[in-house]
C-alpha cells in the first residue's frame with residue numbers, strides 16, 4: 001500500500017486503508033495531526049492516540065514527529081586492559097593498541113548480564129523522561145547475549161522497571177544491531193499511534209573466544225531509549241536500513257563462542273553496510289556530512305568507525321564524542337546506542353545527530369535526529385556515559401577476567 | 413524447579429516495594445500484613461529509594477555452594493531513608509572496605525542461578541554510592 005514516498009523506511013504496512021464506504025464519514029471527524037517532515041501523500045486514515053476517531057493526514061499538514069523522550073546507559077565497572085590480554089597470548093600490546101585503537105574494555109561481573117544492564121539503563125531512561133512507567137506500552141530488548149535461550153529478557157526487565165502488565169514485549173536478535181532494531185520498532189509503535197510510549201534497549205555481555213581478535217573488543221554495556229510524541233529530548237527526522245545476507249560473523253545454536261569469516265568482516269560486511277546505510281540516509285534526507293554536529297557509527301574496534309567515517313567525509317571532531325570504544329570495547333548491541341547516549345549527554349539544542357549501527361549477517365540501521373530545547377535540563381537526571389567510563393573501577397588480571405567470563409571449566 | 417517463593421517476592425525483590433503502617437508509620441521490607449511495631453493491620457504500599465547506609469557488615473569466606481565463585485564477598489545490613497532494613501551483598505568494591513556508615517546504591521543484579529539449567533534469580537545488591 002503506502003503512498004508514503006521519500007525518506008521513511010519504517011511502518012509501511014502498519015495500517016491498511018479503511019473500506020471506501022467508511023472513509024467519508026470518518027473524514028468528517030478529521031482534525032489536524034502532524035507527522036513532521038514527511039514527503040509524500042498519506043491519503044489513508046490513521047488512528048490517533050487517545051482518540052477513537054480516524055483522521056486523514058496528508059503531507060502538507062504540520063505535525064510533530066515522534067522522538068526520544070528519555071535515555072539511559074549502563075557500563076559495568078570492571079575493566080581489562082588490551083595489554084593484559086595481549087600479554088596472556090604472547091602478542092605485542094603496542095601492535096594491538098595501534099591496530100585496533102583499543103585501550104581497555106568493560107567486563108561484566110558474575111552477577112551482571114543483559115537483563116541487569118537493561119534494567120540499569122532503563123531506570124536512567126525513565127528518570128530522564130519523567131513519565132509514568134505504566135504508560136510505556138511496548139518494550140523491546142536487542143541483544144545477542146540474552147541470558148535465557150527460551151524465556152524473554154523483557155519479562156524480567158519490565159517487572160523491575162515497573163512497566164506492564166499491559167505491555168507488548170519482545171526480545172530481538174541481529175548480532176550487533178539488535179539494539180537499533182529494538183529502537184526502530186519502538187519508534188514505529190509510537191509513530192503508528194498504537195502506544196503512547198515505547199522503550200527500545202540494546203545491551204550485551206559479549207563473548208570473544210580466547211586468543212581471538214574479538215577478545216580485545218567484546219565487552220559489556222547498553223543503552224535504553226523511550227520514544228514518545230511530547231516533551232522530546234531529540235526529534236527523529238529520518239530512518240533508513242540496509243540489509244543483505246553476508247556470512248561475516250555467526251554463532252550456531254549451542255556453540256559458546258561466535259566465529260567470524262576473516263576477511264569477510266571488513267569491506268564486504270562492516271564497510272559496505274555501514275557506508276550504504278549512511279549514504280542512503282544522507283541521499284534521502286538531502287543532508288551533507290557537514291550538517292551534523294555528532295556522528296556515531298557501530299564500533300567493532302576503534303579503527304573501523306573512524307576509517308568508514310573518514311571515507312564518507314566526516315571529521316574526527318564529529319565522531320570523537322560517540323567514539324567510546326577505546327575505553328569500553330565493543331558492547332555489540334549496546335555499542336552504537338551507548339555512543340549515542342554519550343552524544344545526548346553533551347548535545348545542545350538544534351544539534352543534528354547521525355547514528356549508524358551494524359549487525360553481522362549483515363545489516364545497518366541509520367537514524368537522523370535533532371536535539372531539542374528540553375535536552376540540556378534532562379542530561380543530568382541520570383549517570384552520563386563519560387562518568388561511567390571515568391568512574392572508579394577495578395582492573396582485572398587475565399585470570400580474574402577468565403573467571404568472570406566463565407571461561408574456566410569447573411566441576412558441578 | 414522455580415521456587416514459588418521467588419515468584420511471590422518479585423515486587424519486593426525487583427521493585428523494592430515495601431509496606432508502611434498507617435498507624436505508626438513503620439516501614440517493613442518486605443511488606444507485612446501486621447505491623448511488627450504496633451500490630452496495626454492497615455498497610456500502605458511504598459517504594460524504597462534505591463540507596464541506603466550500611467548498618468553492619470561481614471565478609472563471607474566460606475559461602476554456600478551457589479556463591480562459591482564469589483567468595484570472599486561482603487554481606488551487609490543496609491538501611492534506606494525510609495527506615496527499612498535488609499540484608500544484601502555489597503559488590504563492585506573490595507569487600508574489606510564495606511563498613512558501617514558506608515553509603516550504597518542499590519542495583520539490580522543476578523542473585524543466584526538455580527543450578528546449571530534452572531531459572532535465574534534477580535534482586536538488588538549494594539554498590540559503592542555515587543553521591
Ligand SMILES: [Zn+2]
Pocket residue numbers: 433434435436437438447448449450451452
Ligand atoms: Zn505500626
